[in-house]
Amino acid sequence: MERGIEMKKKFKLSLYIGTSVLLALFSNAAAGELQLLPHPSSPGTDVRPPEVTEVHSIGNISSSVTNIGLWGDPWANYASMEWPIGSGSSYLWCGDLWTCCYGDITPADSTDKWSVCCDYGNWELQPSDGYPMEYLLPGSVAPEQTQYGIDDWDPDHDTPYGLGIWVENYTWDIAGYDNFMAMEMIFTHHSEHGNPGVPLDAFVAGIRGDCDVATADVTECHLDDLVYYDGHAIWCNDPDATFEYAFDGPENASTQDDYTYQQNPDNPLPSGDPENIWYYYNYLGTDGIPDNDVDQNGVSDHFTILAKVVGTDTLYRQDPLSGVTLFEDGMPFYHYSHTVGDTTYLVVPRNLSYMWDGDGPGSSDDDSGEPLISPACNGFIGWRLLDFWIVKADQSIERPIDVYGYPIPISHLWWNWESDPGTDPEKYDYMWGKNPDLNGLHSGPAYMLDWVGNPNAPEVIIPDNPGPFPFVYDAPLSLIYPVFDYRFLICFGPVELADGDSLHVVGGWVMGLGLDGLRMNADLLLDAYYRDSIWGEGLGIETGTPAVxxxxxxxxxxxxxxxxxxxxxxxxxxxxxxxxxxxxxxxxxxxxxxxxxxxxxxxxxxxxxxxxxxxxxxxxxxxxxxxxxxxxx
Missing domain, CATH: 2.60.40.3080 (Immunoglobulin-like)
Incomplete structure (x- = not known):
C-alpha cells in the first residue's frame, strides 16, 4: 500500500460506516505572462528534480504545496490551509490535480477512458526535468509565489498521454487579498510521450478538495463535514430564457426552501458576535426564506454582484473589513444582468465548491463550527474557478464558452471516502459529472449537447434542462445523507488539445468566516484577477503600457x-x-x-x-x- 493510502486509512480507522463551442475573441487574452511548458530538453530521460514541499505563509493563510500537483500536506508535517494564520488549525487534508480524456492517446494502443491524477499515493504526475520547484519572495505576480512543472511520462507510468503542466501559486499580504491562494495552471499536450500526433479529445481538468474541517477539532474532524456549490441557482429576466435549475422533484432551485437560515442554537456566543456565524445549508426545515436569496434582494446569493446600476449611477460593493471597493478597477467582460425594480445588477456565477463543519453525530449538543473549542472551526473552505481558455500551438486564442459566454465548470461533484473512484474509467465518469447513481442531479451545462454523438466523448450525460450552470448534485442533507467524510471535485472543460496546444485555468483556494465570509473573499479573489495593482491578469485588463x-x-x-x-x-x-x-x-x-x-x-x-x-x-x-x-x- 502506498504512503498516501496508508496515511488516509490511518486517519479514517474510526469511520462509522461535441465539439465544444469555441470562440476566438481576444488575441492578447489573459495570462500571456505565464510560462508554457516546452518540450523537454532531454526527451526520454528520467532525470527529474526532487519532490519539494514549500509553505506559503505571507497572508492570513498558511499552506504547503508540493510539486506533484498537491496542495496541503496529508502527512501533517506542514500547514494545510491553516486559517487564520497562527491558529494551528488546518482545513485541508489534501487538495490535488486531476485530468482525464478519451481515445487511443497512450502508448497502450487501445481506445479507452483515461485519467492522470495526483491521487492518494498514486502519484501519476512527477516533477519535470528542468522545471524544479521555485519559491519566490517576491514573485513576478505576487509577493509570495511558488511555481513548478510536472508531467505524466515518468517511466513508472505505463499509460501516459503526454501531458505537461506548469503551475503557479500566489499569495498576498494586502488587506482584503490575504485570505486566498490564487493559481494559474497550463496543461500542454506533448503527444510524442503518448500516441504521436493524436489529439487529447474530451480533455477535462479538475481540482479535488478533501477538506477535513478542521484540525483544531481533535475528535474525528473528518467525520462531520458538509459540502455544496455556489453558482447553479439562476435568476434571469430574459423573457426568452427557458432554463431553470431543478433538483430531484418539481422544485426549482431559485425558490427552494428546504433549509432554515439560522445560527447554531447551542453556540454560547451572543447572536451579534461575528464568530457566531449564520448557516445556509446546515438545518433542514422551512422558514419562508428562499435558500438561494437569504438577503432577499432578488438576486441569487450564488452570484457575485459586480455592480448595480440605478438610473445613471453605477454603484460598487465594498468589503466591510478591508474597505476595498470591488470591481471599480475592472470586471469580467462577459456577465449577466438582472433587473429588480429600478436597479440593474451586473452579476456572474460564483463557480465555487466549498465545505464546512456540520453537527457531529457523536455530540449531544449541536457542535456545528465547534463553538466550544479554541479556535472554533467556523471557517469555510472552497475553490473558485475564475477563467479558462486555450492557446493553440500557433499562439492563437480559443475560448470555450457556455451559452451565455461566461466560463463555468463542467461539473461539481461530491462523495464520501467510501465512494472514492479508483480506476481510470471511474475517474473519467466523475469528472464528466457522472457519479455512480446520479442521485440529486437534474440538469447541466447546455454546451454538453454539442458533445453528444462525438465518438471521443462516450456516455455524455444529456442535460434534462440545459442552461448556464455545471452538473451539480444537491447538498447531502437534502438527500437525507448525514454529515460525513466528504470531498468535492470541480472540473473544467471539455476541450480538444492537439499537439502543442495548452489549456490555461485560473482559480484559487479561498477561506472565510462562515459562508458570508467565504463568499466575500471569493469575490475579492475575482476582483484581484481584474485589478492591475494586485494581479491584473483579467480579460480586458492591460497590465503593461500599450504600445499602440x-x-x-x-x-x-x-x-x-x-x-x-x-x-x-x-x-x-x-x-x-x-x-x-x-x-x-x-x-x-x-x-x-x-x-x-x-x-x-x-x-x-x-x-x-x-x-x-x-x-x-x-x-x-x-x-x-x-x-x-x-x-x-
Missing amino acids: LTGITVFPNPMRTQSSVEFTLQSPSHVNLSIYDIYGRLIENTLDSELPAGSHSCTIGRNHIPGGVYFVRLQAGNEIQTGRFVVLE
Missing part, C-alpha cells in the same frame, strides 16, 4: 441618443470598434478601417439599441481595450 492604443472613453455616458468613443493611437494601425451586449452578443461593428496616429473620435448612435448596459470593444493591431456604457430607456 492608449485611452478609451465613452461620452456622454449614459447615452440618450448618441455618444462618442474617443481614443488615441501611438502609431498608425488597423482599428476595429464593436458593440456587445452584456451577454456577449455582437450588436454592431461600428468601425473597421486604417487610422493614422493621433486622437480619434467615433460616434455611436442609439439606433435600434434598447436601454441597458453595453460594452465597446476597441482593437488596434494586437491590442484590445474595452469600455462599458449605459443606454437609457
Whole structure:
C-alpha cells in the first residue's frame, strides 16, 4: 500500500460506516505572462528534480504545496490551509490535480477512458526535468509565489498521454487579498510521450478538495463535514430564457426552501458576535426564506454582484473589513444582468465548491463550527474557478464558452471516502459529472449537447434542462445523507488539445468566516484577477503600457441618443470598434478601417439599441481595450 493510502486509512480507522463551442475573441487574452511548458530538453530521460514541499505563509493563510500537483500536506508535517494564520488549525487534508480524456492517446494502443491524477499515493504526475520547484519572495505576480512543472511520462507510468503542466501559486499580504491562494495552471499536450500526433479529445481538468474541517477539532474532524456549490441557482429576466435549475422533484432551485437560515442554537456566543456565524445549508426545515436569496434582494446569493446600476449611477460593493471597493478597477467582460425594480445588477456565477463543519453525530449538543473549542472551526473552505481558455500551438486564442459566454465548470461533484473512484474509467465518469447513481442531479451545462454523438466523448450525460450552470448534485442533507467524510471535485472543460496546444485555468483556494465570509473573499479573489495593482491578469485588463492604443472613453455616458468613443493611437494601425451586449452578443461593428496616429473620435448612435448596459470593444493591431456604457430607456 502506498504512503498516501496508508496515511488516509490511518486517519479514517474510526469511520462509522461535441465539439465544444469555441470562440476566438481576444488575441492578447489573459495570462500571456505565464510560462508554457516546452518540450523537454532531454526527451526520454528520467532525470527529474526532487519532490519539494514549500509553505506559503505571507497572508492570513498558511499552506504547503508540493510539486506533484498537491496542495496541503496529508502527512501533517506542514500547514494545510491553516486559517487564520497562527491558529494551528488546518482545513485541508489534501487538495490535488486531476485530468482525464478519451481515445487511443497512450502508448497502450487501445481506445479507452483515461485519467492522470495526483491521487492518494498514486502519484501519476512527477516533477519535470528542468522545471524544479521555485519559491519566490517576491514573485513576478505576487509577493509570495511558488511555481513548478510536472508531467505524466515518468517511466513508472505505463499509460501516459503526454501531458505537461506548469503551475503557479500566489499569495498576498494586502488587506482584503490575504485570505486566498490564487493559481494559474497550463496543461500542454506533448503527444510524442503518448500516441504521436493524436489529439487529447474530451480533455477535462479538475481540482479535488478533501477538506477535513478542521484540525483544531481533535475528535474525528473528518467525520462531520458538509459540502455544496455556489453558482447553479439562476435568476434571469430574459423573457426568452427557458432554463431553470431543478433538483430531484418539481422544485426549482431559485425558490427552494428546504433549509432554515439560522445560527447554531447551542453556540454560547451572543447572536451579534461575528464568530457566531449564520448557516445556509446546515438545518433542514422551512422558514419562508428562499435558500438561494437569504438577503432577499432578488438576486441569487450564488452570484457575485459586480455592480448595480440605478438610473445613471453605477454603484460598487465594498468589503466591510478591508474597505476595498470591488470591481471599480475592472470586471469580467462577459456577465449577466438582472433587473429588480429600478436597479440593474451586473452579476456572474460564483463557480465555487466549498465545505464546512456540520453537527457531529457523536455530540449531544449541536457542535456545528465547534463553538466550544479554541479556535472554533467556523471557517469555510472552497475553490473558485475564475477563467479558462486555450492557446493553440500557433499562439492563437480559443475560448470555450457556455451559452451565455461566461466560463463555468463542467461539473461539481461530491462523495464520501467510501465512494472514492479508483480506476481510470471511474475517474473519467466523475469528472464528466457522472457519479455512480446520479442521485440529486437534474440538469447541466447546455454546451454538453454539442458533445453528444462525438465518438471521443462516450456516455455524455444529456442535460434534462440545459442552461448556464455545471452538473451539480444537491447538498447531502437534502438527500437525507448525514454529515460525513466528504470531498468535492470541480472540473473544467471539455476541450480538444492537439499537439502543442495548452489549456490555461485560473482559480484559487479561498477561506472565510462562515459562508458570508467565504463568499466575500471569493469575490475579492475575482476582483484581484481584474485589478492591475494586485494581479491584473483579467480579460480586458492591460497590465503593461500599450504600445499602440492608449485611452478609451465613452461620452456622454449614459447615452440618450448618441455618444462618442474617443481614443488615441501611438502609431498608425488597423482599428476595429464593436458593440456587445452584456451577454456577449455582437450588436454592431461600428468601425473597421486604417487610422493614422493621433486622437480619434467615433460616434455611436442609439439606433435600434434598447436601454441597458453595453460594452465597446476597441482593437488596434494586437491590442484590445474595452469600455462599458449605459443606454437609457
